[in-house]
Amino acid sequence: MSVWTPLLPQAMVGTDRQAQALPTWPGEVGALVAASATSGQPATDLLRAATVLAVCSLAGAQGATWTQPLPASAPEDHLPTLPPGxxxxxxxxxxxxxxxxxxxxxxxxxxxxxxxxxxxxxxxxxxxxxxxxxxxxxxxxxxxxxxxxxxxxxxxxxxxxxVSAEAADEARWQEGSFEQRRAFLRQERAADPAAARERLQAALTELPAQERADLLTVLADGLGADDEPLLDSLRADRSREVRQAALALLLRLPNAAHPTRAAARMAALLKQERALLRKRWTVDAPTELPADAKADNLDTPRPKNDTLGERAWWLYQLVRQVPLAWWTTHTDMDAAELLAWGLGTDWAEALLRGWRDVLFAAPEAAWCEALLDRWPAVSLRDDPASVLALLPLAARERHWLRRLQANELGGLLTVVQQVLAANPPGQSLSPTLSAALVTALLPRLQGQALRDDYALRALLPELCCALHQDALPALAQVPRQADETPSIAQALQTMMQVIAARQAFHSLTRT
Known part of the structure; x- marks a missing residue:
């Protein structure tokens, strides 16, 4: 900075306000500055001086001295590289x-x-x-x-x-990246569930919380009663993420001790009353926490700004520990009937939020469909795309096609937002849904609608990544308008580049 210090006063306030002769620098750099700053215009001379100083500073820069031994050379690559083109x-x-x-x-x-x-x-x-x-x-x-x-x-x-993909199994587990270790654990879980569980259990004490929680989800593959002791012990883990991951897996073991205890507590709060010629279920929230609340993970403090009151919070904590299958068996109501019943109680938000949490931990298609058919926006403030993501792709697409065919105001933008939120990266939509989206999108691209639709414009590149390959040529042929604004021109140009890139990458997958 000492080299630049003499220029700073004029550069900061401008040569018009602080007109003075350029400073001088010693040596050949100073001579070069003096020779270049001869225009007679203070602003031009200052910029020329700055140019000379910048170039000379870069030319004279020296890297830090390397004091360590040089690393070994890189091993020879066995894979061919992508050629120019x-x-x-x-x-x-x-x-x-x-x-x-x-x-x-x-x-x-x-x-x-x-x-x-x-x-x-x-x-x-x-x-x-x-x-x-x-x-x-x-x-x-x-x-x-x-x-x-x-x-x-x-x-x-x-x-x-x-580590290298050719490394031995034990090296991949001990020395590999986290992604390699997780992939190895999945492979071992598929081949030998008990060995994978024992390997994970032995490593848990050495892993950070986020890795413990992430690797624990591998047990979902082939989950069985033999996994219960480990999961039950992890309900007392020091990390909240690990405790929640263990509870989520226990929900997939409805006969395990923890969900069985939760179901028994819930049954005590449900009553069946006779109303005219039929029976009706009622529910009441706990008036206090049980003595073993902490041991059974029921003591989570209520956030200060949460919309649930204290008793409703206790009920919510309990509901989220009870498997969904228990509700249908115990009440003899299906998912849609239970949702309608829950919305009619005094504890609707606690019930709906609890059921939603269980659904995310142990997805069931019937509950997803029931929620999506009649989304309880008053009780659930989530985006329906989060539930759509739990369904198989074909089931998700039925909802999106129905929305597009209804031609509702804002329907296209809503579907695009949900598609991008619920569709896994790298998974293409079906040709049918892709064609329907392109059909709905083309009039907006060819007319003036895109001028004011900033949200849709911003989503175009990601949407082009999700569409089926066969739908891309129709978008690539969108005629350009002479009166495009710079922002629309940029959005369409980026869309075209995404399409061209996808087509180029697709040429590799055909070989």
Whole structure:
């Protein structure tokens, strides 16, 4: 900064307000400044001086002295690299400016073709992997040996790289990245559930809370009664995330001791009364917490700003520990009937919120459909897309097609928002829904509607990543308007680039 200090007064306030001769610098740099700043115009001379100083500063910069031994050379790569050409050009743009879902598709396409990233793109790809957990599993197969070596040289990239895909199983578990360890645990769980459970149990004391909670979800595959002791012990884990993950898995074991106790408590609060010629269920909230509330995870403090009162909060805590199947069996009502009944009680919000939490932990299609058919917006302030995401893709698409066909005001934007919220990255919509979305979208792209529809305009790139490949040509042929505003032109240009990139990556998957 000492080199720049003499210029700062004039640069900060302007040469018109502080006109004075340029300062001088010693040596050849000073001579070069003096020779270049001869225009007679103070502002021009100041900029010329700044240019000379900037170039000379960069030319004279010296890196920090390296005192450590040089690392071993990178192992030889076995995978061929993506050659120069249209696909590589599309990849460069995708890494620099493309949506996250397009980056995932690019890495998946490279892996499908058995190719690795070009060496020059490795630093940028590793930087993206550092910021995105979702990107790492797709990035690993295309890093190649050089990419793994490079990741090991930078502390910020180490958790992205891991070990070679050819490493032994034990090395993948002990030395691999978190994504590699999780993938290995899933493979072992599928082959030997007990061994995977024992491996996880042995490692729990050494893992940070987030990794304990994440790896615990692997037990959902092949979950059985043998897993109950471990899950029950983790209800007392010091991490809230781990406790919630264990409780969520116990909900999938309705005969386990913990959900059985919760169901018994809930049964004591339900009463059946006779009303005219039929019986009617009633429910009341607890008047106090049971003595063993802490041991059974019922002592979660109520947030100060929560809309539930104290008794309703206790009821909510209890409902979220009871499997949904118990409600249908105990009351002889199906999901739709239970939702209608719950909305008619004095404790509607507590019941609905509790059922929603159980549904997220142990999804059941009947409850998803019942909620979506009659969304209880008063009691649930969630986005319905969160429940849609629990359904198989075909079931989700039936809801979206129905919404598009109804041609409601704002229906297209709502469907697009829900599609992007509920559709897993890298999974394309069906040709039928994609065609329906494009049919609804084209008039807006060809007319003036996009001028004021800022929300839809912003979602176009991500939507083009989710549409089926067969629907993209129709969007690529949208005629451009002479009176496009710069923002609309930019939005449409980005949309076209996404489509071109997807088509380029698709050419790899056809081989």
């Amino acid at each position: 249209p696909v590589q050009s599309a990849l460069v743009w995708t890494l620099q400016e493309g949506p996250a879902s397009l980056q995932q598709q690019a890495f998946a396409a490279l892996a499908h073709a058995g190719l690795r990233l070009p060496t020059g793109l490795l630093p940028q790809a590793l930087a993206l992997g550092r910021r995105s957990l979702a990107l790492r599993p797709l990035l690993l197969p295309v890093l190649g040996e050089r990419g793994l070596w490079l990741a090991a040289q930078n502390e910020e990239w180490r958790h992205v790289g891991g």
